[in-house]
Amino acid sequence: MHSVYSYILVMAVVTYLIRAIPLTLIRTEIKNNYIKSFLYYVPYATLAAMTFPAILHASDNMIASTCGFITAIILAIKNKSLLTVAVCSCVVVFIVELFV
Amino acid sequence: MGNFNDFKKGIKDAIPICLGYIAVSFAFGIQATEAGLSVFQAVLMSLTNLTSAGQFSSLELIVTQAGFAEMALLQFVINLRYMLMSTALSQKIASKLPTFPRLGIAYGVTDEIFGVSALYKGELKPLYSYGLISISAFGWGMGTFLGAVAGHIMPQRLISCLGLAIYGMFLAIILPEAKVKKPVMAVVISAMVMSTIFNYAPVLSSISSGFRIIIVTVIVAAAASFIAPIKETNN
Structure with missing residues (x-):
């Protein structure tokens, strides 16, 4: 019978190594323009892939989530701050959920 | 620091x-x-x-x-x-x-x-x-x-x-840049479309969410860096 603590330790070690190895080993600026471009696009691709379609299932109600999604798009395009966009989309979901 | x-x-x-x-x-x-x-x-x-x-x-x-x-x-x-x-x-x-x-x-x-x-x-x-x-x-x-x-x-x-x-x-992070840079907008839209396909298509939907993000990111970012490499500047 394995203890829960040993599982937590295994998980923590594996996950931390994945995170720490590139950050500690890569110490020079990458010169290759292709790799630089790739790394420049990585966060946009990652965040977009994580946001959609997951955002539609982020609350208990898909209609409410869709309204929150639209709210976030409009405010983000208007360059509102991270906090404003996040809080407003939550508030919209909360209100819509009261009616659906 | x-x-x-x-x-x-x-x-x-x-x-x-x-x-x-x-x-x-x-x-x-x-x-x-x-x-x-x-x-x-x-x-x-x-x-x-x-x-x-x-x-x-x-x-x-x-x-x-x-x-x-x-x-x-x-x-x-x-x-x-x-x-x-x-x-x-x-x-x-x-x-x-x-x-x-x-x-x-x-x-x-x-x-x-x-x-x-x-x-x-x-x-x-x-x-x-x-x-x-x-x-x-x-x-x-x-x-x-x-x-x-x-x-x-x-x-x-x-x-x-x-x-x-x-x-x-996330949207507040990516959209302001996507609005002013066409390649970034293309990356954002392609990644969302591809992630939707992976989420709902048969077989593909059995791929874990962690792997799905890796696959979508690598394909989209690699394609973008071929089609629209960034200019040689300090950004």
Whole structure:
């Protein structure tokens, strides 16, 4: 019978190594323009892939989530701050959920 | 290393992450206690792992008493995307930054913290990261604790709407840049379309969410860097 603590330790070690190895080993600026471009696009691709379609299932109600999604798009395009966009989309979901 | 203002800025930028984390880790706290973990164990796992998909998926393996190798492999596969993110961040910090602050920043390589850090204007200062990470990790641990202790007495309506916080924040990060740069807009739209296909198409939908993110990111970012390589400037 394995203890829960040993599982937590295994998980923590594996996950931390994945995170720490590139950050500690890569110490020079990458010169290759292709790799630089790739790394420049990585966060946009990652965040977009994580946001959609997951955002539609982020609350208990898909209609409410869709309204929150639209709210976030409009405010983000208007360059509102991270906090404003996040809080407003939550508030919209909360209100819509009261009616659906 | 940065100064106190960088730290404060990090704390402020972490508030949306913190809210979103409370919502998600609250659900984790509930599931963890249902799987037989104590409140302490659930919070310990959250603070040492700081990862959503990895933690949720681990519960089943703990319940079934799976082998350690299986657990290690599962975490490796689900969290492999952090390697890509960690590589990107290595280009964002000063190249002469010593090992210790690098190890500190590494603790907080999560989807959300990475998203905010990678697109922060200018060089990434460790103190900014520490502010960002401490408040985010606090939210992740606190949500786990509340879910484990009081999961069934909190109003579900409140928890439900907090789930939007993280995604709202992601959109606030990527859309302003996408609006002014066509290749970025193309990357954002292609990644969303491809992720939707992976989410609903038969066979493809059986791929774990961690792998899905890696595959979509690599294909879209590689295509974009071929079609529209960035100009040779210091950005």
